[in-house]
Amino acid sequence: MPDSTRIDEVLSTLDAELPRALERLKDFLRIPSISTDPAHRADVRRAAEWLCAELAGLGFDASVRDTPGHPMVVAHSAQGDRRPLLFYGHYDVQPVDPLDLWDRPPFEPEIEDTPQGRVIRGRGAADDKGQLMTFVEALRAWKAVHGALPSDLVLLFEGEEESGSPSLQPFLRENAEELRAGIAMICDTGMYSDGRPAITTQLRGLLGEEIVVRAADRDLHSGSFGGLAANPIQVLVDALATVKGDQGRITLPGFYDGVEDLTDELRTDWAALGFDAEAFLAQVGLRRPVGESGRTGLEMVWNRPTFEINGITGGYTGEGFKTVLPAEARAKVSFRLTGTQDPAAIREAFRAHVRAAIPEDCRVEFHGHGASPASRMDIADPAFAAAKQALSQEWGREAAYIGAGGSIPIAGDFKQILGMDSMLIGFGRDDDRIHSPNEKYDLDSFAKGARSWARILAALT
Ligand SMILES: [Zn+2]
Incomplete structure (x- = not known):
């Protein structure tokens, strides 16, 4: 039976087109689309227009859409009867300073041979222009072979990702009907650390709190008041110290509601990654995992919630010595959340815990700093298994479902x-230096990334 996806022809077209694909990527990388810097406002728009023209040239119905900030690029292929797929990437880049640490001008990209292989070097090579172009090049080859694009695709490219995405949520709300698809594919992440292809299927949520404890109405002398008057630093650290109990367990009532153990499927996948927690810690001069006992290292960073004190200030820390009981102490703390933990309920439980630890003549104030739940994708959706198999075929090794300890707001x-759920599939490497001087993207990531998307499109068609 002939293969209606003609995937072999699409792949060989991609291989033959690689030199021209790299020239196109270089053109794109030459546009300094730094979204945080108002001086580059026109460059950001120029990058949007460049991308829009590329997509229109492939036969997409593509447009540059204004927002109060930088524009979005939205493109649609013809309507058909397939499950709609949305693809997301961002065309803005990080600032380049400190400029003197670059070995070449950041917006004059070149191909370089390195001991680890050939790379394209320049700002945005990996984050995210090189990555998003893997998808565009896969579509170009598809079009060349089939004479038409796959139907029912929606492409969304953002120009504010590196500056906090202020326009994204309103844009999604205002254009929900147009943008809603069966599943989203996000290409802005990396491979698992040793270059194994991966699909990120869960991300931890985040909840931040700032606490201010006030005691006496002025700083006090510890000779006159010490032992008699409350010290707000002591009050604060006592309250925070009891948020974690024995063996890394968090003590807030109801805290673990919604936290779920790994499925057998994920437990097997994660075990196969061979993560060595002690070696991971050794990179930063540590040895001993401190999470809940009985959990693996990957569970601790991907599937278990945590509480961290991020900063604490108060009293005298200057030159010399001052025997003071300060009037005030402050801390910033955060929780990483998993499963269906409810950030609002946890915020309340945390505040109640702190209030209960405050002496009645002291005062406490709280300031919330963001609250986003964890994301967990439904990997029973057959698209996940299909994409996983396609990645495994391309890279010649079993692709893995992985988690991420941090948040990727776009997925939420x-x-x-x-x-809609998202498949986070990216081809970045740990040494790509994203956000740093001398950013690069491996040509292997670019070429096999584009081939991967072609295979995934074929598998989902
Ligand atoms: Zn990015």
């Missing part, structure tokens, strides 16, 4: 505003 926004 797609879920909450558009009701």
Whole structure:
């Protein structure tokens, strides 16, 4: 039976087109689309227009859409009867300073041979222009072979990702009908650390709190008042110290509601990654994991919630010595959340815990700093298994479902505003120096990344 996806022809077209694909990527990288810097406002728009023209040239119905900030690029292929797929990337880049640490001008990209292989070097090579172009090049080859694009694709490219995405949520809300798809594919992440292809299927949520404890109405002398008057630093650290109990367990009532153990499937996948917690800690001069006992290292960073004190200030820390009981102490703390933990409920439980530890003549004030739940994708959706198999075929080794300890807000926004899960598939490497001088993207990541998307499109067609 002939293969209607003609994937072999699409792949060989991609291989033959690679030199020209790299020239196109270089053109794109020459546009200094730094979204945080108002001086580059026109450059950001120029990058949006460049991308829009590329997509229109492939036959997309593409447009540059204004927002109060930088524009979005939205493109649609013809309507058909397939499950709609949305693809997301961002065309803005990080600032380049300190400029003197670059070995070459950041917006004059070149191909370089390195001991680890050939790379393209320049700001945005990996984050995210090189990555998003893997998808565009896969579509170009598809079009060349089939004479038409796959139907039912929606492409969304953002120009504010590196400056906090202020326009994204309103844009998703205002254009929800147009953008809603069966599933989203986000290409802005990396491979698992040793170059193993991976699909990120869960991300921890985040909740931040700032606490201010006030005691006496002025700083006090510890000779006159010490032992009699409350010390707000002591009050604060006592309250925070009891948020974690024995063996790394968090003591807040109801805290673990919604936290779920790994499925057997994920437990097997994660075990196969061979993560060595002690070696991971050794990179930063440590040895001993401190999470809940009985959990693996990857569970601790991907599937278990945590509480961290991020900063604490108060009293006298200057030159010399001052025997003071300060009037005030402050701390900033955060929780990483998993499963279906409810950030609002945890905020309340945390505040109640702290209030209960405050003496009645002291005062406490709280300031919330963001609250986003964890994201967990439904990997029973057959698209995940299909994409995993396609990645495994391309890279010649079993692709893994992995987690991420941090948050990737776009995945949460797609879920909450558009009701769709995301597959986070990227081809970045740990040594790509994203956000740093001398950013690069491996040519292997670029070429095999584009081939991967072609295979994934074929698998989902
Ligand atoms: Zn990025």
